[in-house]
Amino acid sequence: MASLEVRNVSKKFGSLAALSSVSVQAEDGEFLVLLGPSGCGKSTLLSMIAGLEPVSAGDILIDGRVVNEFAPKDRDIAMVFQSYALYPSMNVYENMSFGMKVRGVPRPARDAEVRRVAALLQIDGLLDRRPSQLSGGQRQRVAMGRALVRNPKVFLFDEPLSNLDAKLRVEMRTELKKLHQTLGVTIVYVTHDQIEAMTLATKVVVMRNGAIQQMAAPQEIYDRPANLFVAGFIGSPAMNLIRGVLEEDRGRALVRVARATDGDLRLFAGPFLAAYGQYAGAPVLLGIRPEALTLAAGDGDERAAFDTRIDVIEPTGADNLALVSVGDSDVIARLPPGKNAAGDRVRLQIDPERALIFDPASERLIR
Ligand SMILES: Nc1ncnc2c1ncn2[C@@H]1O[C@H](COP(=O)(O)OP(=O)(O)OP(=O)(O)O)[C@@H](O)[C@H]1O
Ligand SMILES: [Mg+2]
Structure with a gap:
């Protein structure tokens, strides 16, 4: 596991400043939640941490090392997208083992790893099924399983629960929290749902228009919002x-x-x-x-x-x-x-x- 630091990172898309000098730190084992309204730059920041988008300025550090020039595969990071991006023609087992196969992990090691993670996520009974034969929550667990078998340093989640119905979303939220407690992994998690942020995070980063409004523990954010935007965004009914x-x-x-x-x-x-x-x-x-x-x-x-x-x-x-x-x-x-x-x-x-x-x-x- 690892620490993550985003240091004075900016991002421009043409003339649009999507992020302006953003700095964020996640300690080893942190559950860091990026929270903010649509378009505030959450996914952009996550993509830059993953290496899918270059930064316009600033540094991304993993375990104290600048990784700006590293390709996504060399950053030791796993990303779970909102869409899950599972391969429809592969069954669950193949979806989970594919990345290891590409990296040349021998079959017995692959097999052991898929079974270990499948048991952890309680999807060991579903290994033969295709994604189309799974419920939303099961697909979500497979997407997480695919990330977990890589044993990465940092997990990135981009609104992984937003496709689920309200009840399943709450269940999966609890599952995710348990998983984090069990594994002690470092997670960066994007959401625009303030309840999700409050319940999951060890640290919340509230964003607006590409800038950080406040970064603190969830209770601190709730009790002492740094400004009126944060005060209005967290808590229902509002302050x-x-x-x-x-x-x-x-x-x-x-x-x-x-x-x-x-x-x-x-x-x-x-x-x-x-x-x-x-x-x-x-x-x-x-x-x-x-x-x-x-x-x-x-x-x-x-x-x-x-x-x-x-x-x-x-x-x-x-x-x-x-x-x-x-x-x-x-x-x-x-x-x-x-x-x-x-x-x-x-x-x-x-x-x-x-x-x-x-x-x-x-x-x-x-x-
Ligand atoms: N590839 C791109 N080219 C141009 N503009 C982009 C690109 N990607 C994102 N943007 C713009 O950057 C800003 C931040 O987008 P981003 O996707 O990071 O927002 P977000 O906080 O993830 O929003 P949402 O909650 O809707 O997913 C938006 O104004 C968006 O239109
Ligand atoms: Mg987004």
Whole structure:
């Protein structure tokens, strides 16, 4: 297994800058997920790591060695595509052993390797079948099996689950996670599905327009998104953003929210950080996850509580999503199921420890 480093890599297609000076590191055994909307450059980056596309600038390093000039076959990398790209006329056994055959691996070694990997992926009963005789999930496992028999240093996956139906996708996600835990391999995995990224990754790289927005552990990305784009992209429903003005009160950060009736609200949003200094008296966005906005239980800080009316209730089964207004901002609170109805007056509180302050001009988290 191996480490991977992408150092200041750029990619141009004619006049289009598909990637602008991207740097990414994956330690040995890392499950690195590249996450971002369509067209942000995820597949391009993966293709350059694989050696299928040359870089326009920068370096790709595997185990500390620059591999820019190495052909794909010499990079010790296996790639699993969204389409799986299985050979339709070969059965599963042949699909899995073909690469080794081309490289001149002797038959007994090939055979042992196919059987070892097939057992691992539980496709040993399918070795005689053609791809057309397999389900989507089985094809996906064969594509992974074909990559695994090579024993590569790094695995690259480009949206390998996107062709599967929702239930199978969740099952295969778990399988993939188990496989990673068992083998401890280094994986770079592309997806535009934020749940997939959260559940699989040891490290998430959020991309937009060919540039990295944030690279961190999934929980860090969720709890402390670096900017409004990341805040909006991760989490469903999205993080609430309440417009207000930042104030300091004896070391505490307060966000003053103007209301049409009942006067201004001053919401306690945690300690007044040093970085907040230059924003005192300035417009800010108070970011708070729906689950950090709950019914006031009387045990929270009164300065973080406020009265409001529920406009809409959306039950999810596990909880009720309640739409309420705070000043001129619409926000969603995650409330216990079955309790409240539209029109109810409720007292809500935010968790000040989970409150974030964003600069609306730069769109960055202030910290
Ligand atoms: N061979 C190419 N020639 C010209 N432009 C390209 C080429 N490949 C990709 N692009 C452009 O580069 C940008 C990034 O494409 P890329 O395929 O990496 O996006 P992606 O993040 O994988 O998107 P998706 O989620 O839709 O697969 C896009 O604007 C795309 O149109
Ligand atoms: Mg792509």
